[in-house]
Amino acid sequence: MERKIRILIAKPGLDGHDRGAKVVARALRDAGMEVIYTGLRQTPEMVAEAALQEDVDAVGLSILSGAHMVLVPRIIELLRANGQDKVIVFVGGIIPERDIPELKSMGVSCVYGPGTSTVRVIEDIRGMIDARIQLERE
Amino acid sequence: MDWVGALQSGNRLAIARLLTQVENDTPQGRAALDEIFPHTGKAHLVGVTGAPGVGKSSLVTQIAWACRHPADGKAPRTVAIIAVDPTSPFSGGAILGDRVRMRDLSGDEGVFIRSMATRGALGGIARATVEAVQVLDAAGFDMILVETVGAGQSEVEIASLTQTTIVVEAPGLGDDIQAIKAGILEIADILVVNKADLPGADQTVLALRAMLNLGGSPAGELHHGFPTEPETPARHAETDVGWEVPVMRCIAIKREGAAELLRMVDAHYQYLRQSGELRQREWGRILLAFDRLVQQTLVERWRKSATPERIENVMQKLYRRELSPYQALDILVPETTPRLEVEERQQQR
Ligand SMILES: Nc1nc2c(ncn2[C@@H]2O[C@H](COP(=O)(O)OP(=O)(O)O)[C@@H](O)[C@H]2O)c(=O)[nH]1
Numbered sequence: 449m450e451r452k453i454r455i456l457i458a459k460p461g462l463d464g465h466d467r468g469a470k471v472v473a474r475a476l477r478d479a480g481m482e483v484i485y486t487g488l489r490q491t492p493e494m495v496a497e498a499a500l501q502e503d504v505d506a507v508g509l510s511i512l513s514g515a516h517m518v519l520v521p522r523i524i525e526l527l528r529a530n531g532q533d534k535v536i537v538f539v540g541g542i543i544p545e546r547d548i549p550e551l552k553s554m555g556v557s558c559v560y561g562p563g564t565s566t567v568r569v570i571e572d573i574r575g576m577i578d579a580r581i582q583l584e585r586e
Numbered sequence: 587m588d589w590v591g592a593l594q595s596g597n598r599l600a601i602a603r604l605l606t607q608v609e610n611d612t613p614q615g616r617a618a619l620d621e622i623f624p625h626t627g628k629a630h631l632v633g634v635t636g637a638p639g640v641g642k643s644s645l646v647t648q649i650a651w652a653c654r655h656p657a658d659g660k661a662p663r664t665v666a667i668i669a670v671d672p673t674s675p676f677s678g679g680a681i682l683g684d685r686v687r688m689r690d691l692s693g694d695e696g697v698f699i700r701s702m703a704t705r706g707a708l709g710g711i712a713r714a715t716v717e718a719v720q721v722l723d724a725a726g727f728d729m730i731l732v733e734t735v736g737a738g739q740s741e742v743e744i745a746s747l748t749q750t751t752i753v754v755e756a757p758g759l760g761d762d763i764q765a766i767k768a769g770i771l772e773i774a775d776i777l778v779v780n781k782a783d784l785p786g787a788d789q790t791v792l793a794l795r796a797m798l799n800l801g802g803s804p805a806g807e808l809h810h811g812f813p814t815e816p817e818t819p820a821r822h823a824e825t826d827v828g829w830e831v832p833v834m835r836c837i838a839i840k841r842e843g844a845a846e847l848l849r850m851v852d853a854h855y856q857y858l859r860q861s862g863e864l865r866q867r868e869w870g871r872i873l874l875a876f877d878r879l880v881q882q883t884l885v886e887r888w889r890k891s892a893t894p895e896r897i898e899n900v901m902q903k904l905y906r907r908e909l910s911p912y913q914a915l916d917i918l919v920p921e922t923t924p925r926l927e928v929e930e931r932q933q934q935r
Pocket residue numbers: 636637638639640641642643644645684687780781782783784836837838839840
C-alpha cells in the first residue's frame with residue numbers, strides 16, 4: 449500500500465465560517481490526500497489531540513477570528529509536547545501582513561490569505577512533505 | 587523498538603505511528619504486528635454500520651461515552667474507535683469527517699479515535715482494518731468500535747471482522763428498507779433505529795421487526811420506546827434459542843438510548859462467550875482474514891513477477907484470438923512448484 453499524505457484541517461477559535469476550510473479540504477482530497485476534518489470551534493487541545501491520534505503529516509488551521517497570535521503558538525506548543533515536532537503547520541484566513549514573520553518564526557511553514565489558489569496550497573504541501581520524506585530516507 | 591511495551595504503557599504517539607505503518611503496509615509495520623499478535627484477542631470488537639447519515643458516528647460517540655461514564659457504578663472502560671470512510675475512486679484522496687460528531691469524547695485519555703480511508707481495491711479495507719484493530723487490541727483498549735459505511739459488500743466485511751455487529755437505520759427510509767434487507771438480516775446482532783425523535787420511527791421499528799420475524803419474542807418487546815431488560819444470556823443457554831436480534835431506538839444527539847444499547851452490546855458479548863459462539867466466530871474470522879491475506883499476497887507477487895509489457899503482449903494475443911484465456915493463463919501464471927516441496931527435496935539431498 450502506498451504512503452498517503454494525511455492532513456488535519458481544523459478550525460480553532462470561535463468564528464463560525466468553515467467555507468474556506470471546506471474548499472481547501474476538498475481540493476486536498478482531489479489531489480489524492482487524506483483529509484481529516486474536525487469541524488468548527490476547536491480548542492487548541494482538540495486540534496493537537498486529533499493531530500496526534502491521526503498521525504498527520506500536516507495541520508492546516510483556518511482562522512478568521514483574529515485570534516491567530518494566541519491560537520497558533522498554543523497549538524504548536526501542544527504538537528511539540530506530544531512529540532509531533534516534524535508536523536508541518538500552515539495557516540489560512542485573515543492574517544495581517546505584519547503578523548506573518550512572527551508566525552513563521554514560531555514554526556508556521558506557510559500563511560495563506562483569502563483568495564489564495566488551492567493549486568498553490570497543494571504544491572506547497574506536496575513540496576514540503578516530499579522534502580521531509582527525502583530527509584528521513586537519507 | 588519494543589512495540590508491546592510502548593503500546594501497553596499507553597504511549598499515544600506510538601499507537602498513532604504504528605497505525606500509520608500498518609495502514610501503509612510497511613516492513614516495520616509487519617514486524618511490529620508479528621511482535622504484538624500474541625497480545626491481541628482481549629478487546630470486545632463492535633462493528634457499527636448503516637447508510638450514510640443515519641447517525642453512526644453520533645451513535646458510536648454515545649456508546650463510547652456510556653463506556654466512559656457508566657451509570658451503574660462500574661469501572662469505566664477504555665474505548666478505541668476506527669471510523670472508516672470511502673476513498674474517492676477518482677483521486678485516491680478522502681475526506682474523513684467522522685470526528686466532527688465525536689466532540690463529546692475530546693480530552694478523554696481513555697478514548698482513542700482514528701479515521702481510516704478505504705483506499706480502494708482488493709481486501710484493502712479488510713487487511714488494514716483487521717490490523718489496526720490488532721494494534722488497538724494490543725494497546726489494551728477494552729472495547730474497539732469500528733464504524734463503516736454500509737454499502738453492500740462492506741457490511742458483510744465489517745461483520746466478519748467484529749464480534750458484535752450493530753446495524754443502524756433511521757426513520758423515513760420506507761421502501762429502502764426492502765433494498766437493504768438481505769444484507770442486514772445476515773449480519774446484524776443488534777438493530778438500532780436512530781433519530782427516534784423524527785416522525786416515522788415507529789413504522790421503521792415495526793418494519794424491521796417484521797422483517798426479522800420477531801413476533802412476540804421477549805427481546806423485541808419495547809417498553810416506553812426502549813427495551814426493558816436485555817435478555818439474560820442464561821436464558822439463551824437454557825432454552826437454546828440462540829441470540830434474537832433486538833430492535834432498539836436511540837436518539838444519539840440527545841444521548842438517549844445509548845446506555846441501554848451498551849447494555850445490549852454487553853449482553854451479546856456475554857451470550858457469545860457462554861454459548862461458545864465467540865470461539866466459533868473467532869475461528870471463522872481468523873480463517874477468512876488469512877484467506878484474504880493469501881489472495882492479496884499472491885496477486886501482488888504475481889503482479890511483480892510479470893512485466894506490464896509481457897502482460898500486454900499476451901493480452902494482445904488473447905484479443906486477436908491467437909490464445910484462449912486458459913492458454914494465456916498458462917503463460918502468465920505458470921504452475922510453480924510449491925515451496926514446501928522444494929524445501930523437502932532440499933532436505934532429502
Ligand atoms: N434528529 C436527529 N438527528 C441526528 C441524530 N443522530 C445524529 N443525527 C444527525 O444526523 C446527521 C448525520 O450524523 P452522523 O453521526 O454523522 O451520521 P453517519 O454518517 O451515519 O456517521 C448529523 O447532522 C447528526 O447531527 C438523532 O438521534 N436525531
